[in-house]
Amino acid sequence: MPCSLEVIPSSDSLNMYGPPDASTSFSLSGRITITINPSSWPLSRRSPTRHILKSLIVTFEGRQESITPETGYGAVRLCLVTRELVSGAPLQLSNATQGGEKTCIWHFVFDLQIPGWLPETSSWGSPSPFHGDAGTRYALYASASFFDGEECSSAPTAGPSSWMTAITSCMTLPFGGGQTNIVEAPQCPIVVARYVDPPRMEDSCAAFPMSAFVVDAQRASMESPRHGIPPVVLSKVRVGALVPSPVSFEGGSFPIELRVRATDLEDGFRARLQLTEVNVDIEQTEFFRNTMPRNEIEAAKWPVPPCSYQPPYLPLRQTHSLASFFDAGLVITPAHFRSTVTRTFSLLPLDQSGLFNVGGNTHVFVRHPSSLPESDPEDWYVLDMHIPILQEPYQSDWAGLRGARPSEDTPLFTVQHLLHLALRVQYTDSYGIVAAERLQFSVPLNFVRATPLHIDPRIQTLIPPLLPPVVAHVGAGLEQLVGVGMGMNKGAAYTNRLPPYSQLFHPNGEEKINWSMQLPLYEPPASSPSTTSTIAGLT
Known part of the structure; x- marks a missing residue:
């Protein structure tokens, strides 16, 4: 069948903004291109090619696949969004207007609503054949159902009456023995990325807000078992921390404020206490599962399709190369088979120890006479x-390279981050004996990707102008556009045409105003000649 399909999205990536939210959705648009090539004809003159398009379906599918040595293989379908683009009566696609000698192309525009809770695209596993290509993937698919109408176009047509008779016979042939052909388009991968907008401040330096933690630091170790800090003194030490919420892990570093003081402690004991050093560490813990949690509360966070749409009841369109081996039982799982496995490692650079020495006067608990209450x-x-x-990233193993990832909680993968802090407190008793102990605590971190480009609605030069609408009808020229839409180029940054809602408005709906930017002076609009867009036909 001289016909082919191709899915051309407006952008190869779909950027989502804000935390995952099942009540939100994002738009993914594009077009499906149907190309009809001239058919080979034994006579000297080629006959026009005619096909009856009965159905054209575009599908967006997301999947997660997990493969580990201890959990085996697990898969889940995250979403399945379909749209029928041919409504009502079938459409006839033909190159008859070109005499059957040239290729004709039709464009069918689509716009899908993608759920806003979906996790971003990720890859898990080492590059080896056994563990590669697992993770979270998304793709667009398209399928067209044609009734081959070349039989009715083979007979010579003497006039309009014969042409109408041929059309009628083509429409009725499926009920009398015609053949229906299904044409599939190659899958079109879509990269889903999630960004979080830092709040827009009055100054140009935008940063995430700080969250305060007042913690109960626990005794970690006693360096001198025989001479420890008296509990009555150590219990008076109070520790607090301010950390960004969330944290942009792609920035290379993030600031924190560590606060310490001693309450209800006499000045004599304060003078004996010292803070000598602080040790920090960032811990990333990754959870791998081979099935979704059975807990209804946990499963309710992910509105995935029902069980009838999940594998093996409805197989995934694209699966890992080893999925069939696991399904057939050809891969032997170990005796210590588990449903969940974890991997934990530090996110400090390899050349950093995480040790901060307190310089200068280490008697930080002593109050000066002029200090406040x-x-x-x-x-x-x-x-x-x-x-x-x-x-x-460094040190690849069964789960892939060890590197920083955004915090997420998905059906098969979970990534959590903790900031561990340990304070070395030193105490000198009345006999001059020095005792030192460590107070440790941990605070949660939320790693996110910060929006790479901030588009101010008043700076129109950052927003590419929209192309004028083009209306085309069947037979207008070499390429026909079904419907009305904007000109779209493959790979165009469609998501950057308009800034996200969170950059323009506050959560309560009020417009965000950047008072630091001066309004431009008023100038009367310059007159411009009217423009007319046309579609060039064949010459």
């Missing part, structure tokens, strides 16, 4: 630190 927040001793984040 203990109940005032200014009584805290503040240490400003910048924590480096690993940027270059």
Whole structure:
């Protein structure tokens, strides 16, 4: 059949903004191109090619696949969004207007609503054949159902009456023995990425807000077992921390504020306490599962299709190369088979120890006579630190390279981050004996990708102008456009045409105003000649 299909999205990536939310959706648009080539005819003159298009379906499918040595293979269909583009009566596609000598192309425009809770595209596993290509994937598919109408076009037509008779016979042939052909388009991968907008401040430096944690630091270790810090003194030490919420892990580092003080402690004991060093570490824990949690509360977070649409009841369109081996039982799982396995490692750069020495006067618990009361927040001793984040992945194993990933909670994969801090507190008793102990605590981190480009609605030069609408009808020329739409180029950054809602409005719906930007002076609009868009026909 001299016919081919191709899916051309407006952009190869779909950028989502904000945290995952099942009540939101994002638009994925594009077009499906149907190309009809001239058919080979034994006579000297080629006959026009005619096909009856009965159905044209575009599908967006997301899947997750997990393969580990201890959990085996697991798969889940994240979403299945379909749209029928041919409604009502079938359409006849033909190159008869070109005498059957040239190729004709039709464009069918589509626009799909993609759920806003979907996790971003990710890859898990080492590059080896056994563990590669697992993770989260998305793709567009298209299929067209044709009734081959070349039989009715083979008979010579003497006039309009014969032409109408041929059309009628083509429409009725499927009920009398015609052949229906299904044409599939190659899959078109779509990369889903999720970004979080930093709040727009009045100044040009936008940063994520800081979240305060007042923690109960626990005793980690006693360096001198025989001479520890008296519990009555150690219990008076209070620790607090301010960390960004969330954290942009692609920035290389992030700031934190560590606050310490001693409450209800006499000045004599304060003078004996010292803070000598702080040790930090960023821990990333990855969870791998071979099936979704059975807990209804956990499963309710992911509105995936029902069980009848999940494998093996409805197989995935594209699967891992080893999925069939697991289904056939050809891969032997180990005796210590588990449904969940974890991997934990540090995200500090390899050349960083995470040790911060407190320079200068280490008697940070001593108050000066002019200091404020203990109940005032200014009584805290503040240490400003910048924590480096690993940027270059290292040490590949069964789960792939060890590197920073965004925090996420998905049906088969979960990534969590913790910031561990340990304070070395030193105490000198009345006999001059020095005792040192470590107080440790942990605070959660939320790693996200910050929006790479901030588009101010008042800077129109950052927003590419929209192309004028083009209306085409069947037979207008070499390429026909079914419907009305904008000109779309493959790979165009369609998502950057308009800024996301969170950049223009506050959560309560009020418009965000950048008062630091001066409004331009008013100038009368310049007159411009009218433009007319046409579609060039064949010459």
